[in-house]
Amino acid sequence: MHWHVMGWDEEAGILLLGHPALDWDSFPVLAQDLLAEWELSALQRDSGADRHCWQLAFEECRLWLHFEHHSGCWLSADDEEGRATLGWLARQHKD
Template sequence: MPIHTTGLSREHLSLQIDADTDFDHFDGFATALAAMLDCRVVERQWGADRHQWLLDFEGSRVWLHYEFYGDICWLSVEHDSEFEILQFLHRLLPAGDCA
């Protein structure tokens, strides 16, 4: 699935990912994305309109989110000091296929 654009937000401690995915196909997209970023899937949560996966990147916790109604996907960290992880992962995301 192609990734069209990405964007970092220090204010929100997030990395937005604009990609061709949807709620029903998120599993395949997220699995491929985690592999491309060399992350291990620790936990998968989902509800009526949201997916939230906990990933491990070299011992650090990174959350992968997808919300159906906004059709938005993003990675996030919990602490300011971890923002550099998102900056590094951002450099690994080419505009192109990840599945």
């Protein structure tokens, strides 16, 4: 079982991700697997009542990994460089 790209919204800078075993409790362990597989580094990890939000780095680029139980999991970017990086990651990890 592994992570897969479910969709890519280039304009919004959002890369939708899926994993067959993903749920609230499994997210921290599975997210670590994603980071290792995609060569991402965690800079900060936050979680609340219904959301995980991790700030990540890919080389010099900053990205965000989000998980909400009812909305799913996605990577997002705040700027053009991040959106370009997400597009590159989407192409590299497309099934």
